[in-house]
Amino acid sequence: MSKAWAVLLVAAAVVRAQDARSIVEESQRRARSGSQRYEGTLEVIDAKRKVTTKRWIYERLGSAGNSKAVLRFTAPAEVKGVALLIHNHPDRASDQWMWTPAVQRERRIAYQDRKTRFFGTDFTFEDLEERDVDRSTYRMLGEEAIEGVPCWKIESTPKPEARSQYTRLYLWIRKPDYVAAQIDCFQRDRVIRRIRYSDVEKVQNIWTARRIEVHDLTRDSRTILRLEKLEYDVTLPADLFTLQALRRER
Amino acid sequence: MMLLKLITWPYVRKHLLRCTLTTAGIVLGVAVFVAMHTANQSVLYAFNRTVDRIAGRTQLQVSAGEAGFPEEVLEKVQSLPDVEVAVPVIEATVQTGIPGMGNLLVVGVDMTGDRSLRDYELETADETIVDDPLVFIAQPDSIIVSRQFCDKTGLKLNDRLTMQTMAGPRQFTIRGVMSAGGLASAFGGSLAIMDIYAAQMVFGRGRRFDRIDLAVREGVRVEEARQRIQAALGPGLQVEPPTSRGAQFEAMARVYSMTANITSVFALFIGLFLIYNTFSIAVTQRRAEIGILRALGAPRSLIRNLFLAESALAGLFGSLLGIVLGVAMARGVAGYIGEYFGEVYGVGEKAEEVAADPRLLGLALLIGVATSVFAGWLPARNAARVDPVKALQKGRVQVISEGENRLRRLVAVAMLAGAVGCVFLSSHPFFFYLGYMLSVLAVLLLTPTLCTLLTRWLRPALKWLRPVEGALAADSLLQAPRRTSGTVAALALSVALVIGLGGISRASYSTIGAWVKTSLNPDFFITGSETITQRSFRFPESFADDVARVEGIEEVQPVRSTRILYKGTPVMLVAADVEKIARRVRARIVDGDRESMYARTARGEGVIISDNFSLLRRVKRGDVIELAAPNGLLRLPVLGIVVDYSDQQGTILMSRDLFKRYWGDDTVNAMRVYAKPGVDRAALRQKLLETFGSRTRLFVMTNEELRAYIMKLTDQWFGLTYVQIVVAVLVAILGIVNTLTVSITDRKRELGVLQAVGALRNQVRHTIWMEAAAIALLGLVIGFALGAVHLYYILDVAKRDVAGLRLEYLYPYGIAAVLLPVLLGSALFSAFGPAEGAVRMSLVEALEYE
Structure with missing residues (x-):
């Protein structure tokens, strides 16, 4: 999950002045890996500052918008075993299925539901998709520092075929390592969600943000995701990313 | 106005009891009309409101x-370009x-996307559970209930609620309470929301949905979208706005309206005669x-208008x-109808609010007043014809309408002839109902003549019983046919109404009883619900x-068995092993060859329909x-028609294999076991x-x-009929x-004279x-x-119009x-008061003139 937008953005490229699209492309290239696995800890802080914690294991095979991923909850007990299977496509929105062990059923997440909140967090289902750079258009807005790190500020507008809930996004990409520092998600002219990436570390030669904070500005709630036991290019069997595998894992 | 105050009001005050009794017919006629229609409308309104509240922002x-x-089907619908949101629903x-809580309506929804169409407005909830759709889904015992339900049951958040499931009674946890109003007040607040996939499991629905609620894309016209979606999905699926469900419910409720109308018309007719009489x-x-x-110069029109105004009042x-x-x-009737619909159609609806439609009340008022004015029209006309000279000569009676009796008899005979003629043309509804009306009117118009004839025949018997009193009683009736014929007509109408309702009830019991004996002959019936009419729970085929x-x-x-739409009306489709049924059941065949029709139906070459389906749908x-059907449009010939009362709207019998193929449903909701x-x-x-x-x-x-x-169920159906009786x-x-009250007052002088010339009090009483x-006997004979x-x-x-029932x-x-004894007894009982009044009245006052 941590790579949802980071994968899009975190990369390396030529250090010279570039246009907006090539910066995003480079960010994506630098984040590329054959597979990924991590254990995530989610902290959801609602508007009343009540904190709930969830844990999951995330496994991904492939990258850059052409990948398959499984996200399986491990805690708390009431959601243990619930899983989400994502098949990302470079040319269209991803296919997503949710597996609920208690009823032994998978259900398809419809495109129309991609804007709904994911697992009670401040992420939406759409935010979990890996999007190919070609599915948006880009415009350079300028340069701004985020937490003292110089960044490019880029406007990204999803193409109609992407069927995104967002009208546009503002991306801040760190100049030193091409890792995304912040994303503001707009619906019409209003920022509805702000995603901040921090604790950037180099893991197996890939600069990765180990802390992602999503702030839902409408609900005034926050979700903090911490990536633990992060590994890239691990061996994962392809048949792990199928509905049959979801049904097997109980 | 002045005349009403000076002349009418003192008269009314003096004869308050009589005036009240006079209006009783109108009171009851209007009351039955208002009660039945208000109840029907309230149940329908409650149903529509439930549909509306559950529908939320659903457009189709x-x-x-x-x-x-x-x-x-869901994925197909979701992928259509006109569709913004489409969510599945199970009820x-x-x-x-x-x-005391009755049934709970459980709505199974996919919490992932359902909030796009419906607001749950949770007032209390375990935020980690309900606010997170997935957690709600992960725990299939999760339900959300309404505040109203909690208030009624005393349950609160995180309490356990036992509900019947396919696996027997199971406990569910209340994980959210919806605020009152909106969705929460659907089905009178007896509503629970749960995850649709959990609902499929607990109700044995397999991988099926009841319906899909959808909203169209912004800027797209709903009707245009409906047509395109319908075309894309094919004729097997219906794409309609939520309001169309109300129309289907209305078709089922229409049966009750019809019987209510007949009773109301009769009651008003009775009222009409009572008013006319008085x-x-x-x-x-x-x-x-x-x-x-x-004599003071009042024109005839003033007198006529005075009486018309009185009748209008x-x-x-x-x-x-x-x-x-x-x-x-x-309210009582609505509760009864709601319960009955729940039993028979499985769509029970509680009418929490019984609010009368002002238009209905206006119509009832108009009908009541018009009936009364119509009843008062003849007396008012006669009043206007009163000759002041004769009227002021005490003891002289003016015969106002000598020619009228002949005319009335002629009209009655003509109507009778017309009614007979209509019998031959009764295949057309207009002539059928015209014949019905003419025959009733003819008998009513002939009532005075029949009264005179019957009283003449009755006189010797009365005289034999009590020579003096019997003769006096018979003569009193013969001398004043006007006074009694109105009452006899009213009584006859009442008796006819009772005979009609009783007859239809007896015929129904006898016919349904015979059907039950021949068709429902297995030793056991296994169902997933307490009743065979509920189909919420189903078994797997195995x-x-x-x-x-x-x-x-x-x-x-x-x-x-399942209810499907046939030309917009919900009818019953029964899918069974037709060959096995044919071997065991000897249903009465109305049309068709027993051997071939069952064999061909079993092979899926056609269907067998019930007699009432044939009559109501003109098939x-x-x-x-x-x-x-969901998997395509089925065109099948009707191979036979049998007597079957499984459903009031008609039944279609088809092979289970055909049903499984076209409905993609292999579940079973009942088993006939031998x-x-x-x-x-x-x-x-x-x-x-x-x-x-x-x-x-x-x-x-x-x-x-x-x-x-x-x-x-038959008893329940006739429950209101008994009330009408x-x-x-x-x-x-x-x-x-x-x-009798009127008669005593009218004959004050005559009774006074009788007592003055030595008649004993008992003789007056007996008379x-x-x-x-x-009077009761005359009413009974004509009424029968x-x-x-x-x-x-x-x-x-x-x-032809209500349930397609071919009743014997x-x-x-x-x-x-x-x-016979009830009305004779009632007549005698009713006579006690007037008789005592007659024997105790002041002779001086009675014989004032003499």
């Missing part, structure tokens, strides 16, 4: 009747076992007043009282094989009917319960229990009391009693005859035998 619904459709009514007598009594007014007073009474009765393996069982016939053998000969039925039933009871929810009904259940008898009794009994005609027509109404003509002799 995709459905395939009650059977639902496979899950795959089931379940019992909670909480005393006003006719009032004109006679107030001759002197009229004479004075005329009586109508207004009666109608207002009737409206109040009707609205008060409506369950029938499991049951068949139980020792002692000879045969199991799995049945899947004959050989016609091709089109059935919209035991091997000689097997102990009670022990076998126990064995079935022990073998499967712990595994699945099941009810094993014996043949006797099922028959008793069906007869109970009581109303009719009540009106009849009121009519007698009214007439009045005998007169009352004679009119009832025979009325019964003929309402049986035909039941056949069985005259309710039993009811007639009960009516």
Whole structure:
């Protein structure tokens, strides 16, 4: 999950002045890996500052918008075993299925539901998709520092075929390592969600943000995701990313 | 106005009891009309409101009747370009076992996307559970209930609630409470929301949805989108706005409206005669007043208008009282209708608010006043014709309408001839109803003549019983036919109404009883619900094989019955192993060849329809009917027509294989089980319960229990009919009391003279009693005859317009035998007051003139 937008953005490229699209492309290239696995800890802080914690294991095979991923909850007990299977496509929105062990059923997440909140967090289902750079258009807005790190500020507008809930996004990409520092998600002219990436570390030669904070500005709630036991290019069997595998894992 | 105050008001004040009794017919007629229609409307309104509240922002619904459709349809709908949001829904009514709470409507939704269409407005919730759709989904025992439900049951957040599921009673946890209003107040607040996939599991629905609720894309016109979506999905699925469900419900409720209308018309007719009677007598009594007014220069029109205004006022007073009474009765009736619909159609709806439609009340007022004015028109005209000279000569009676009797008889004979003529043209509804109306009117117009004739025949008998009193009573009736004929007509109408209702009830019991005996002959019926009309719970197909393996069982016939739409009306589709059924059931065949029709239906080459389906939908053998199924449009010939009362809207029997293929549904909601000969039925039933009871929810009904259940439903159907019978008898009794009260007042002088010349008090009493009994007897005789005609027509109404029931003509002799002593007794009882009044009146006052 941590790579949802980071994968899009975190990369390396030529250090010279570039246009907006090539910066995003480079960010994506630098984040590329054959597979990924991590254990995530989610902290959801609602508007009343009540904190709930969830844990999951995330496994991904492939990258850059052409990948398959499984996200399986491990805690708390009431959601243990619930899983989400994502098949990302470079040319269209991803296919997503949710597996609920208690009823032994998978259900398809419809495109129309991609804007709904994911697992009670401040992420939406759409935010979990890996999007190919070609599915948006880009415009350079300028340069701004985020937490003292110089960044490019880029406007990204999803193409109609992407069927995104967002009208546009503002991306801040760190100049030193091409890792995304912040994303503001707009619906019409209003920022509805702000995603901040921090604790950037180099893991197996890939600069990765180990802390992602999503702030839902409408609900005034926050979700903090911490990536633990992060590994890239691990061996994962392809048949792990199928509905049959979801049904097997109980 | 001044005349009303100076002349009418003192008269009314003096004869308050009589005036009140006069309006009783109008009161009851209007009350029945208002009560039945308000109740029907309230139940319908509650149903529509439930649909509306559950629909939320839903603009269109995709459905395939009650059977639902496979899950795959959802993806197809979601992928259509006009669709913004499409969410699946399952509905089931379940019992909670909480005393007084009735059924709970469980709506299964996909919480992932459902909030796009519906607001749950949770006032209290375990935020980590309900605010997170996935966590709610992850725990299939999660439910959200309404604040209203919590208030009624005392349950609160995180409490456990037991609900019936396919696996027997199961506990669910209340994980959210919806604020009152909106969605939460649907189904009178007895509503629970749960995850749709959990609902599929607990209700044994397999991988099917009941319907899909959708909203169209912004800027797209709903009707245009509907047409495009319908075209994309094909004719097997219906794409309609949520409001169309109300129209289907209305079709089912129409049956009750029809019977209510017939009773209301009769009650109003009775009221009409009571008013006519009283006003006719009032004109006679107030001759002197009229004479004075005329002598003082009042024109005829003023006198006529005065009486018309009085009748209008009586109508207004009666109608207002009737409206109040009707609205008060409506709540009880609505509860009854709602319960009945729940039992029979499985779509029970509680009318929490019983609010009368102002237009209905206006119409009731208009009908009441118009009936009263119409009733007062003849007396008013006669009043206007009063000759002031004759009126002011005491003791002289002016004969106003000598020629009228002849004219009335002629009109009556013409109407009778017309009614007979209409019998030959009765295939056309207009002539049928015209014939019905003409025959009733003809008998009513002939009532005075019939009264005179019958009284002449009755006179010797009365004289034989009591020579003096009997002769006096008979002569009193003969001398004043106007005074009694109105009451006799009202009484006859009441009796006819009772005979009609009793007759249709007897015919229904007899016909349905015979059908139950021939068609429902298995030893046991296994269902997933307490009743066979509820289809919320279903068994997997394999369950029938499991049951068949139980020792002692000879045969199991799995049945899947479901309500589908046929030309917009919900009808019953029964999918079964037709060959097996044909071997066991000897249904009465209306049209078709027994051997070939069952064999061909079993092969899926056509369908067999019920007689009532044929009559109501105007379908004959050989016609091709089109059935919209989720997997395509089925065009099948009707191979035979049989007598079957499974459903009031009609039944279609088809092979289960065909149903499975076109509906993609292999579930079963009932099993007809035959035991091997000689097997102990009670022990076998126990064995079935022990073998499967712990595994699945099941009810094993014996043949006797099922028959008793069906007869109970028939009882429920006629429950309101019995109320109507009581109303009719009540009106009849009121009519007698009214007439006698009027009669005593009218004959004050005559009775005074009798006593003055030495008649004993007992003789006066007996005269009045005998007169009352004679009126009752006349009403009964004419009523029995009119009832025979009325019964003929309402049986035909039941056949052609209400339920397509081909009922046998069985005259309710039993009811007639009960009516005889009841009405004679009531007449005698009613006569006590007037008789005592007559013997205790002041002779001086009575003989003032002499």
